[in-house]
Amino acid sequence: MIAAPAACQQVTLASLKLTDFRNYKAVACDLRPGLVVLTGRNGSGKTNLLEAVSFLSPGRGLRRAKLGSVARTDGAGGWAVAADIAAGEEVRRVGTGLRSAEEASREVRVDGATAPSSEALSEYCRVLWLTPAMDGLFTGAPGDRRRFLDRLTLAIDPGHGARVRAFDRLISSRNRLLEDDAGPRWLSAVETELAEAALAVSLARQETVALLAGLIASHGETSAFPSAGLALEGDFEAGLVVGRSASEAEEAYRAALASERGRDRAAKRTLSGPHRSDLAVTFAAKNAPAALSSTGEQKALLLAIILAEAELVARVAGMTPILLLDEVAAHLDEGRRAALLARLEALGGQSFLTGTDKALFSAVNDSGQFIEVVDGRLLGA
Numbered sequence: 001m002i003a004a005p006a007a008c009q010q011v012t013l014a015s016l017k018l019t020d021f022r023n024y025k026a027v028a029c030d031l032r033p034g035l036v037v038l039t040g041r042n043g044s045g046k047t048n049l050l051e052a053v054s055f056l057s058p059g060r061g062l063r064r065a066k067l068g069s070v071a072r073t074d075g076a077g078g079w080a081v082a083a084d085i086a087a088g089e090e091v092r093r094v095g096t097g098l099r100s101a102e103e104a105s106r107e108v109r110v111d112g113a114t115a116p117s118s119e120a121l122s123e124y125c126r127v128l129w130l131t132p133a134m135d136g137l138f139t140g141a142p143g144d145r146r147r148f149l150d151r152l153t154l155a156i157d158p159g160h161g162a163r164v165r166a167f168d169r170l171i172s173s174r175n176r177l178l179e180d181d182a183g184p185r186w187l188s189a190v191e192t193e194l195a196e197a198a199l200a201v202s203l204a205r206q207e208t209v210a211l212l213a214g215l216i217a218s219h220g221e222t223s224a225f226p227s228a229g230l231a232l233e234g235d236f237e238a239g240l241v242v243g244r245s246a247s248e249a250e251e252a253y254r255a256a257l258a259s260e261r262g263r264d265r266a267a268k269r270t271l272s273g274p275h276r277s278d279l280a281v282t283f284a285a286k287n288a289p290a291a292l293s294s295t296g297e298q299k300a301l302l303l304a305i306i307l308a309e310a311e312l313v314a315r316v317a318g319m320t321p322i323l324l325l326d327e328v329a330a331h332l333d334e335g336r337r338a339a340l341l342a343r344l345e346a347l348g349g350q351s352f353l354t355g356t357d358k359a360l361f362s363a364v365n366d367s368g369q370f371i372e373v374v375d376g377r378l379l380g381a
């Protein structure tokens, strides 16, 4: 369950330092709250810098890259991202990276002390992003939308990552037991745990969807961005969860798993559960699936969801999120671009925007910070 809302604190990066990170050998910059605009030619390193910031949150960053591939090609194999994170009067020095190419997981340090895992980062900042790679989200595979929803959930509920990992591990265990023709006692033990994990994952996702849908609806159609209808759809939710208490739903799934062993053994995988559910998104004004909307409409819908999520994070986590908006401005008309800047200002946190053309950001006022990226160097920072 998500904790009660706290008073919202502005959380921003006061400085950023990259070492052997993709095309950056060693750069450092001081940053200001508000809008940070990165401009530069294709391939100069704008997205790489956003990716570096995304590593200040749990997981594998905005490209979901293999950690070793992030290291600069001509470097020694390791890489590092360090930042001063300012929250009110307090500043924390947070760093992450790989010491060498051989390491399997990244190290996270906070004020010089090693943190147990990257999940610890959620305590200091929350990072949200929108990148061109997400353009096909509504037309692509359901797995990508589930991952997107899990990421949205994680930003308001830091325990969600561990929940999803536990569920995935238990699904793999059950599949292995089925393959090995294990006896019912072994299967029952795993299925009992699996049912509990499945329900926890599904309920957390449903809560995120409900909170986000409520926030989007509160903006209404008067907003410059289209209203997105959101729903978590799947046989698991419709058949087992709706109309039942949590413990009844857990028991119903456990019983279903027990009766589906033969089918799942033949299929070589577990065919029912929240790992088959989907985030259904509709263009509310037209009551049409987002997948049937135009390219521009789909982009606007995604942006509407991310902006609503940013507000939700501020309300639920009590800290303004750091937003990474890669090449978003280029796809908006002038009116929507101005509306985006106004929304970001109203959020009161820190937002990184990229584009090849500085002219796209002419409406950014004097308090905005402009950084020119030139082949892995930062000018004006």
Ligand SMILES: Nc1ncnc2c1ncn2[C@@H]1O[C@H](COP(=O)(O)OP(=O)(O)OP(=O)(O)O)[C@@H](O)[C@H]1O
Pocket (backbone or CB within 6 Å): 021, 022, 023, 024, 040, 041, 042, 043, 044, 045, 046, 047, 048, 049, 069, 070, 071, 072, 073, 074, 356
């Ligand atoms: N591990 C790495 N080591 C060195 N350079 C890398 C590494 N990974 C990617 N690059 C380089 O980084 C550059 C891409 O940077 P990035 O994606 O940040 O560009 P961009 O400024 O966002 O460009 P665009 O405007 O086209 O989106 C490419 O030239 C790529 O070769």
